[in-house]
Amino acid sequence: MKFSLVMATLGRSVEIERLFNSLVNQTYKNFEVIVVDQNEDDRVVKLVDEFRDRLEFVYLRSEKGLSRARNVGLKHIHGELVAFPDDDCWYKPDVLGYVAGRFAAEPSLRGLTGCSVDEGGSPSQGRWATRPLRVDRYRVWTCATSYTIFLHREAVDLAGPFDESLGVGSGSRWGAGEEVNYLLKVIRGGVPVEYDPALRLYHPEPLRQMDDKAYARTRLYNRGFGRVLRLNDFAVYFVFYLVARPLAGAALASLRLDFGRARYYWIAATQRYLGWQDSVNARGETA
Incomplete structure:
Protein backbone atom coordinates (compact mmCIF):
# COMPACT_ATOMS: atom_id res chain seq x y z
CA MET A 1 0.00 0.00 0.00
CA HIS A 203 4.88 17.55 17.66
CA PRO A 204 6.07 20.38 19.94
CA GLU A 205 3.78 21.46 22.76
CA PRO A 206 2.65 24.97 21.74
CA LEU A 207 1.36 26.06 25.16
CA ARG A 208 4.47 25.71 27.31
CA GLN A 209 4.47 29.46 27.85
CA MET A 210 1.31 31.41 28.65
CA ASP A 211 1.80 34.61 26.64
CA ASP A 212 -0.22 36.74 24.23
CA LYS A 213 0.58 34.41 21.35
CA ALA A 214 -0.72 31.42 23.32
CA TYR A 215 -3.89 33.29 24.26
CA ALA A 216 -4.54 34.33 20.65
CA ARG A 217 -4.09 30.75 19.52
CA THR A 218 -6.42 29.56 22.27
CA ARG A 219 -9.15 31.97 21.13
CA LEU A 220 -9.02 30.84 17.51
CA TYR A 221 -8.71 27.14 18.24
CA ASN A 222 -11.48 26.96 20.79
CA ARG A 223 -13.84 29.10 18.72
CA GLY A 224 -13.32 26.52 15.97
CA PHE A 225 -13.83 23.72 18.48
CA GLY A 226 -17.22 25.19 19.40
CA ARG A 227 -18.16 25.66 15.76
CA VAL A 228 -17.54 21.97 15.04
CA LEU A 229 -19.85 21.07 17.93
CA ARG A 230 -22.57 23.17 16.30
CA LEU A 231 -21.98 21.89 12.77
CA ASN A 232 -22.28 18.30 13.96
CA ASP A 233 -25.36 18.78 16.17
CA PHE A 234 -23.85 17.66 19.45
CA ALA A 235 -26.25 17.40 22.37
CA VAL A 236 -26.46 20.41 24.67
CA TYR A 237 -25.35 18.39 27.70
CA PHE A 238 -22.13 17.36 25.91
CA VAL A 239 -21.41 20.93 24.85
CA PHE A 240 -21.80 22.16 28.41
CA TYR A 241 -19.58 19.35 29.67
CA LEU A 242 -16.83 20.47 27.28
CA VAL A 243 -17.28 24.08 28.39
CA ALA A 244 -17.38 23.15 32.09
CA ARG A 245 -14.04 21.31 31.99
CA PRO A 246 -11.90 24.39 31.26
CA LEU A 247 -14.06 26.46 33.63
CA ALA A 248 -13.10 24.05 36.38
CA GLY A 249 -9.48 24.32 35.25
CA ALA A 250 -9.67 28.11 35.51
CA ALA A 251 -11.01 27.88 39.05
CA LEU A 252 -8.31 25.43 40.16
CA ALA A 253 -5.54 27.48 38.54
CA SER A 254 -6.80 30.59 40.31
CA LEU A 255 -6.75 28.82 43.66
CA ARG A 256 -3.11 27.93 42.95
CA LEU A 257 -2.44 31.59 42.04
CA ASP A 258 -1.48 30.49 38.51
CA PHE A 259 -3.33 33.36 36.88
CA GLY A 260 -1.74 32.89 33.45
CA ARG A 261 -3.10 29.37 33.18
CA ALA A 262 -6.41 30.46 34.69
CA ARG A 263 -6.73 33.02 31.90
CA TYR A 264 -5.96 30.33 29.32
CA TYR A 265 -8.73 28.06 30.65
CA TRP A 266 -11.20 30.95 30.83
CA ILE A 267 -10.54 31.85 27.20
CA ALA A 268 -10.92 28.19 26.17
CA ALA A 269 -14.27 27.85 27.93
CA THR A 270 -15.79 31.10 26.70
CA GLN A 271 -14.61 30.66 23.10
CA ARG A 272 -15.96 27.11 22.93
CA TYR A 273 -19.32 28.42 24.02
CA LEU A 274 -19.22 31.35 21.59
CA GLY A 275 -18.21 29.06 18.72
CA TRP A 276 -21.15 26.80 19.49
CA GLN A 277 -23.47 29.83 19.61
CA ASP A 278 -22.25 31.30 16.32
CA SER A 279 -25.08 31.46 13.80
CA VAL A 280 -23.29 33.05 10.92
CA ASN A 281 -22.54 33.11 7.27
CA ALA A 282 -20.00 30.71 5.81
CA ARG A 283 -17.09 33.06 6.49
CA GLY A 284 -17.78 33.56 10.19
CA GLU A 285 -18.02 37.32 9.86
CA THR A 286 -20.94 37.91 12.23
CA ALA A 287 -21.89 36.50 15.60
Whole structure:
Protein backbone atom coordinates (compact mmCIF):
# COMPACT_ATOMS: atom_id res chain seq x y z
CA MET A 1 0.00 0.00 0.00
CA LYS A 2 1.22 3.45 -0.93
CA PHE A 3 0.88 6.48 1.35
CA SER A 4 0.02 9.98 0.16
CA LEU A 5 1.26 12.45 2.79
CA VAL A 6 -0.45 15.81 2.24
CA MET A 7 1.60 18.56 3.89
CA ALA A 8 0.42 22.18 3.73
CA THR A 9 3.01 24.76 4.73
CA LEU A 10 3.39 28.46 5.38
CA GLY A 11 6.24 30.35 7.01
CA ARG A 12 8.43 27.39 8.05
CA SER A 13 11.64 25.83 6.76
CA VAL A 14 13.78 24.37 9.60
CA GLU A 15 10.78 22.37 10.83
CA ILE A 16 10.09 21.05 7.32
CA GLU A 17 13.68 19.88 7.01
CA ARG A 18 13.24 17.93 10.26
CA LEU A 19 10.07 16.30 8.90
CA PHE A 20 11.71 15.45 5.57
CA ASN A 21 14.68 13.87 7.36
CA SER A 22 12.29 11.75 9.43
CA LEU A 23 10.61 10.60 6.20
CA VAL A 24 13.93 9.72 4.61
CA ASN A 25 14.56 7.48 7.64
CA GLN A 26 11.26 5.59 7.38
CA THR A 27 11.68 1.82 7.19
CA TYR A 28 8.60 1.69 4.93
CA LYS A 29 9.45 3.39 1.65
CA ASN A 30 6.26 3.29 -0.44
CA PHE A 31 4.97 6.85 -0.07
CA GLU A 32 4.75 10.22 -1.78
CA VAL A 33 4.94 13.65 -0.15
CA ILE A 34 2.39 16.11 -1.52
CA VAL A 35 3.72 19.54 -0.59
CA VAL A 36 1.17 22.36 -0.82
CA ASP A 37 3.15 25.58 -0.58
CA GLN A 38 1.44 28.81 0.53
CA ASN A 39 4.60 30.93 0.77
CA GLU A 40 5.31 33.80 -1.57
CA ASP A 41 9.05 33.03 -1.52
CA ASP A 42 10.98 29.94 -2.57
CA ARG A 43 12.06 28.61 0.85
CA VAL A 44 10.07 25.39 0.37
CA VAL A 45 11.11 24.96 -3.25
CA LYS A 46 14.75 24.89 -2.11
CA LEU A 47 14.01 22.16 0.44
CA VAL A 48 12.06 20.08 -2.06
CA ASP A 49 14.97 20.33 -4.49
CA GLU A 50 17.40 19.34 -1.74
CA PHE A 51 15.45 16.16 -0.88
CA ARG A 52 14.16 15.29 -4.35
CA ASP A 53 16.68 12.48 -4.85
CA ARG A 54 15.56 10.82 -1.58
CA LEU A 55 11.80 11.43 -1.49
CA GLU A 56 8.99 11.28 -4.05
CA PHE A 57 7.32 14.69 -4.22
CA VAL A 58 4.26 16.27 -5.74
CA TYR A 59 4.80 20.02 -5.42
CA LEU A 60 1.76 22.31 -5.54
CA ARG A 61 0.79 25.85 -4.62
CA SER A 62 -2.45 27.16 -3.15
CA GLU A 63 -4.10 30.21 -1.66
CA LYS A 64 -3.63 30.70 2.08
CA GLY A 65 -5.70 28.58 4.42
CA LEU A 66 -4.91 25.13 5.80
CA SER A 67 -8.17 23.55 4.66
CA ARG A 68 -7.84 25.11 1.20
CA ALA A 69 -4.33 23.70 0.88
CA ARG A 70 -5.40 20.22 1.93
CA ASN A 71 -8.22 20.26 -0.58
CA VAL A 72 -5.73 21.15 -3.31
CA GLY A 73 -3.50 18.29 -2.17
CA LEU A 74 -6.35 15.77 -2.07
CA LYS A 75 -6.91 16.27 -5.79
CA HIS A 76 -3.45 14.83 -6.47
CA ILE A 77 -3.21 11.78 -4.20
CA HIS A 78 -2.10 8.47 -5.70
CA GLY A 79 -1.90 6.29 -2.58
CA GLU A 80 -4.31 3.90 -0.91
CA LEU A 81 -3.54 5.48 2.49
CA VAL A 82 -3.67 9.22 3.17
CA ALA A 83 -2.23 11.30 6.02
CA PHE A 84 -1.93 15.01 6.81
CA PRO A 85 1.42 15.73 8.49
CA ASP A 86 1.85 19.23 9.91
CA ASP A 87 4.92 21.07 8.67
CA ASP A 88 6.29 21.08 12.25
CA CYS A 89 5.62 17.45 13.18
CA TRP A 90 7.94 14.51 12.57
CA TYR A 91 7.78 10.70 12.49
CA LYS A 92 9.64 7.92 14.24
CA PRO A 93 11.32 5.60 11.68
CA ASP A 94 8.71 2.84 12.08
CA VAL A 95 5.52 4.95 11.86
CA LEU A 96 4.55 4.26 8.26
CA GLY A 97 5.48 0.60 8.56
CA TYR A 98 3.36 0.26 11.69
CA VAL A 99 0.35 1.92 10.07
CA ALA A 100 0.67 -0.13 6.88
CA GLY A 101 0.85 -3.28 9.00
CA ARG A 102 -2.37 -2.41 10.84
CA PHE A 103 -4.28 -1.79 7.61
CA ALA A 104 -2.89 -4.98 6.03
CA ALA A 105 -3.85 -7.07 9.06
CA GLU A 106 -7.37 -5.59 9.26
CA PRO A 107 -8.81 -5.33 5.73
CA SER A 108 -12.03 -3.69 6.94
CA LEU A 109 -10.16 -0.87 8.72
CA ARG A 110 -10.72 2.51 7.08
CA GLY A 111 -9.08 4.84 9.57
CA LEU A 112 -6.35 4.70 12.21
CA THR A 113 -5.45 7.49 14.62
CA GLY A 114 -2.64 7.90 17.12
CA CYS A 115 -1.55 10.38 19.77
CA SER A 116 0.81 13.35 19.83
CA VAL A 117 3.94 13.57 21.98
CA ASP A 118 6.72 16.13 22.29
CA GLU A 119 10.42 15.45 21.76
CA GLY A 120 10.65 14.05 25.29
CA GLY A 121 7.76 11.64 24.80
CA SER A 122 5.25 13.57 26.94
CA PRO A 123 1.73 14.16 25.58
CA SER A 124 1.43 17.32 23.47
CA GLN A 125 -1.43 19.19 21.81
CA GLY A 126 -4.10 18.29 24.35
CA ARG A 127 -5.49 15.32 26.27
CA TRP A 128 -5.20 11.80 24.82
CA ALA A 129 -7.04 8.57 25.51
CA THR A 130 -4.74 6.00 27.08
CA ARG A 131 -6.23 2.77 25.71
CA PRO A 132 -7.11 1.49 22.23
CA LEU A 133 -10.71 2.11 21.23
CA ARG A 134 -13.14 2.54 18.35
CA VAL A 135 -13.39 6.21 17.46
CA ASP A 136 -16.89 7.65 17.61
CA ARG A 137 -18.30 11.19 17.74
CA TYR A 138 -17.82 11.47 21.49
CA ARG A 139 -14.41 9.84 21.72
CA VAL A 140 -12.91 11.67 18.75
CA TRP A 141 -11.94 14.69 20.87
CA THR A 142 -9.20 12.73 22.68
CA CYS A 143 -8.26 10.44 19.79
CA ALA A 144 -7.17 12.60 16.89
CA THR A 145 -5.52 15.70 15.57
CA SER A 146 -4.64 16.29 11.96
CA TYR A 147 -1.15 14.75 11.83
CA THR A 148 -2.18 11.65 13.83
CA ILE A 149 -4.91 10.63 11.34
CA PHE A 150 -4.34 7.95 8.69
CA LEU A 151 -7.23 7.15 6.33
CA HIS A 152 -7.91 4.62 3.64
CA ARG A 153 -8.65 6.18 0.25
CA GLU A 154 -12.26 4.96 0.56
CA ALA A 155 -12.69 7.02 3.74
CA VAL A 156 -11.22 10.09 2.04
CA ASP A 157 -13.64 9.72 -0.86
CA LEU A 158 -16.48 9.31 1.63
CA ALA A 159 -15.57 12.46 3.56
CA GLY A 160 -15.12 14.71 0.54
CA PRO A 161 -13.34 18.07 0.92
CA PHE A 162 -12.34 19.88 4.11
CA ASP A 163 -14.64 22.71 5.22
CA GLU A 164 -12.68 25.78 4.12
CA SER A 165 -14.40 28.04 6.66
CA LEU A 166 -12.54 26.12 9.41
CA GLY A 167 -8.85 26.07 10.30
CA VAL A 168 -5.76 28.24 10.35
CA GLY A 169 -5.79 30.88 7.63
CA SER A 170 -9.44 30.37 6.77
CA GLY A 171 -10.21 34.07 7.20
CA SER A 172 -12.96 33.18 9.67
CA ARG A 173 -12.92 33.29 13.47
CA TRP A 174 -12.85 29.47 13.57
CA GLY A 175 -9.13 28.81 13.62
CA ALA A 176 -9.19 25.05 14.17
CA GLY A 177 -11.39 21.98 14.17
CA GLU A 178 -11.24 21.24 10.46
CA GLU A 179 -9.63 17.82 10.96
CA VAL A 180 -12.10 16.70 13.65
CA ASN A 181 -14.97 17.91 11.46
CA TYR A 182 -13.46 15.91 8.58
CA LEU A 183 -13.06 12.77 10.69
CA LEU A 184 -16.63 13.12 11.94
CA LYS A 185 -17.78 12.92 8.31
CA VAL A 186 -15.86 9.65 7.97
CA ILE A 187 -17.42 8.28 11.16
CA ARG A 188 -20.93 9.26 10.01
CA GLY A 189 -20.32 7.12 6.96
CA GLY A 190 -20.25 4.07 9.21
CA VAL A 191 -16.72 2.88 8.41
CA PRO A 192 -14.44 1.63 11.21
CA VAL A 193 -11.84 4.04 12.61
CA GLU A 194 -9.58 2.84 15.44
CA TYR A 195 -7.44 4.77 17.91
CA ASP A 196 -4.10 3.23 18.89
CA PRO A 197 -2.08 4.99 21.63
CA ALA A 198 0.99 2.99 20.58
CA LEU A 199 0.99 5.03 17.36
CA ARG A 200 2.82 8.16 18.47
CA LEU A 201 3.64 11.17 16.32
CA TYR A 202 6.01 13.94 17.38
CA HIS A 203 4.88 17.55 17.66
CA PRO A 204 6.07 20.38 19.94
CA GLU A 205 3.78 21.46 22.76
CA PRO A 206 2.65 24.97 21.74
CA LEU A 207 1.36 26.06 25.16
CA ARG A 208 4.47 25.71 27.31
CA GLN A 209 4.47 29.46 27.85
CA MET A 210 1.31 31.41 28.65
CA ASP A 211 1.80 34.61 26.64
CA ASP A 212 -0.22 36.74 24.23
CA LYS A 213 0.58 34.41 21.35
CA ALA A 214 -0.72 31.42 23.32
CA TYR A 215 -3.89 33.29 24.26
CA ALA A 216 -4.54 34.33 20.65
CA ARG A 217 -4.09 30.75 19.52
CA THR A 218 -6.42 29.56 22.27
CA ARG A 219 -9.15 31.97 21.13
CA LEU A 220 -9.02 30.84 17.51
CA TYR A 221 -8.71 27.14 18.24
CA ASN A 222 -11.48 26.96 20.79
CA ARG A 223 -13.84 29.10 18.72
CA GLY A 224 -13.32 26.52 15.97
CA PHE A 225 -13.83 23.72 18.48
CA GLY A 226 -17.22 25.19 19.40
CA ARG A 227 -18.16 25.66 15.76
CA VAL A 228 -17.54 21.97 15.04
CA LEU A 229 -19.85 21.07 17.93
CA ARG A 230 -22.57 23.17 16.30
CA LEU A 231 -21.98 21.89 12.77
CA ASN A 232 -22.28 18.30 13.96
CA ASP A 233 -25.36 18.78 16.17
CA PHE A 234 -23.85 17.66 19.45
CA ALA A 235 -26.25 17.40 22.37
CA VAL A 236 -26.46 20.41 24.67
CA TYR A 237 -25.35 18.39 27.70
CA PHE A 238 -22.13 17.36 25.91
CA VAL A 239 -21.41 20.93 24.85
CA PHE A 240 -21.80 22.16 28.41
CA TYR A 241 -19.58 19.35 29.67
CA LEU A 242 -16.83 20.47 27.28
CA VAL A 243 -17.28 24.08 28.39
CA ALA A 244 -17.38 23.15 32.09
CA ARG A 245 -14.04 21.31 31.99
CA PRO A 246 -11.90 24.39 31.26
CA LEU A 247 -14.06 26.46 33.63
CA ALA A 248 -13.10 24.05 36.38
CA GLY A 249 -9.48 24.32 35.25
CA ALA A 250 -9.67 28.11 35.51
CA ALA A 251 -11.01 27.88 39.05
CA LEU A 252 -8.31 25.43 40.16
CA ALA A 253 -5.54 27.48 38.54
CA SER A 254 -6.80 30.59 40.31
CA LEU A 255 -6.75 28.82 43.66
CA ARG A 256 -3.11 27.93 42.95
CA LEU A 257 -2.44 31.59 42.04
CA ASP A 258 -1.48 30.49 38.51
CA PHE A 259 -3.33 33.36 36.88
CA GLY A 260 -1.74 32.89 33.45
CA ARG A 261 -3.10 29.37 33.18
CA ALA A 262 -6.41 30.46 34.69
CA ARG A 263 -6.73 33.02 31.90
CA TYR A 264 -5.96 30.33 29.32
CA TYR A 265 -8.73 28.06 30.65
CA TRP A 266 -11.20 30.95 30.83
CA ILE A 267 -10.54 31.85 27.20
CA ALA A 268 -10.92 28.19 26.17
CA ALA A 269 -14.27 27.85 27.93
CA THR A 270 -15.79 31.10 26.70
CA GLN A 271 -14.61 30.66 23.10
CA ARG A 272 -15.96 27.11 22.93
CA TYR A 273 -19.32 28.42 24.02
CA LEU A 274 -19.22 31.35 21.59
CA GLY A 275 -18.21 29.06 18.72
CA TRP A 276 -21.15 26.80 19.49
CA GLN A 277 -23.47 29.83 19.61
CA ASP A 278 -22.25 31.30 16.32
CA SER A 279 -25.08 31.46 13.80
CA VAL A 280 -23.29 33.05 10.92
CA ASN A 281 -22.54 33.11 7.27
CA ALA A 282 -20.00 30.71 5.81
CA ARG A 283 -17.09 33.06 6.49
CA GLY A 284 -17.78 33.56 10.19
CA GLU A 285 -18.02 37.32 9.86
CA THR A 286 -20.94 37.91 12.23
CA ALA A 287 -21.89 36.50 15.60
